[in-house]
Amino acid sequence: MTARTITSTTSLTATKRIAAGLALLFVGSTLTFAVGLSSMAVAHNTAHDTRHAIGFPCH
Amino acid sequence: MIGRVILAVLLAGIAAGFVMGAIQHVRLTPLILDAEAFERAGVSAGHSHDASISETATAQPEADGHDHSEGWGPDNGWQRTLATTVTAAMTGAGFAAILAGLSLLIGVPITRRNGILWGLCGFLAVTLAPAVGLPPQLPGMAEADLFARQVWWVCTIAATAAGIYLIATQTLPWTLVLAAMLILAPHLVGAPVPPHGDSVVPAELVARFVANSIAANAVFWCFIGLFLGLVLDRSAKDLYTS
Numbered sequence: 001m002t003a004r005t006i007t008s009t010t011s012l013t014a015t016k017r018i019a020a021g022l023a024l025l026f027v028g029s030t031l032t033f034a035v036g037l038s039s040m041a042v043a044h045n046t047a048h049d050t051r052h053a054i055g056f057p058c059h
Numbered sequence: 060m061i062g063r064v065i066l067a068v069l070l071a072g073i074a075a076g077f078v079m080g081a082i083q084h085v086r087l088t089p090l091i092l093d094a095e096a097f098e099r100a101g102v103s104a105g106h107s108h109d110a111s112i113s114e115t116a117t118a119q120p121e122a123d124g125h126d127h128s129e130g131w132g133p134d135n136g137w138q139r140t141l142a143t144t145v146t147a148a149m150t151g152a153g154f155a156a157i158l159a160g161l162s163l164l165i166g167v168p169i170t171r172r173n174g175i176l177w178g179l180c181g182f183l184a185v186t187l188a189p190a191v192g193l194p195p196q197l198p199g200m201a202e203a204d205l206f207a208r209q210v211w212w213v214c215t216i217a218a219t220a221a222g223i224y225l226i227a228t229q230t231l232p233w234t235l236v237l238a239a240m241l242i243l244a245p246h247l248v249g250a251p252v253p254p255h256g257d258s259v260v261p262a263e264l265v266a267r268f269v270a271n272s273i274a275a276n277a278v279f280w281c282f283i284g285l286f287l288g289l290v291l292d293r294s295a296k297d298l299y300t301s
Contacts, residue, residue: 027065028160049139
């Protein structure tokens with residue numbers, strides 16, 4: 001493998017890594033907000049026991 | 060590649076969430092149901108603090124629970140168990156995704172060997188640090204304004220996580236001082252304080268719930284870290300080479 005291919009492979013991986021990291025952060029925050037923090041009545045009632053168990057601020 | 064990593068992370072979190080759901084079912088939900096009986100009794104007694112509360116509470120434990128808010132809610136029984144299990148799995152997926160996302164962004168891999176450490180750091184930041192100011196609560200307890208508590212909760216987690224990041228990755232003395240300041244700051248500011256004396260739930264029940272909740276979350280986070288380590292170990296070489 002030449003030095004050039006190594007460089008191009010690693011830089012591509014770094015971009016992908018940041019992209020995957022941001023995507024995961026977004027998905028994770030959305031899920032956590034929906035379960036734990038959303039003030040919608042349906043979300044609160046469905047996740048009620050889990051909110052208390054995890055220690056999310058509730059009520 | 061990215062899609063497969065995201066899917067693997069979510070599945071790892073869901074698996075950990077099912078473990079949490081099972082623990083909740085055995086150790087936590089029964090205490091919540093007890094507290095709701097006291098809450099109903101307290102409300103129907105007009106928040107009077109006499110001894111008859113405990114009698115009323117035990118007299119009607121089977122009454123239809125969960126009446127403190129409007130909108131649809133799962134009925135007691137299988138609906139409520141299912142809702143709790145699904146939301147625990149969603150929480151697991153959410154926490155796992157945030158943890159794995161941070162690992163990718165800062166370039167520190169989660170592996171089979173360090174997975175449990177990642178999980179325990181999650182426990183410190185998301186469960187233990189906020190619990191100092193806002194202990195896990197039961198229905199029927201007196202509480203401060205909800206939004207203020209949510210803001211303090213999120214800020215405490217962010218500051219504690221940043222502090223842990225600095226301690227784990229930096230060696231300069233001033234970064235450790237900064238880390239200590241980040242971790243202590245939320246507690247110096249202080250969590251929103253609840254009004255005194257409005258709780259209708261016995262302190263003994265609250266103590267048992269708090270201990271069980273914190274222990275359950277420790278197990279939950281260990282599983283999140285371990286499962287993430289298992290699924291990310293194989294892709295680590297491709298993901299973190301740069």
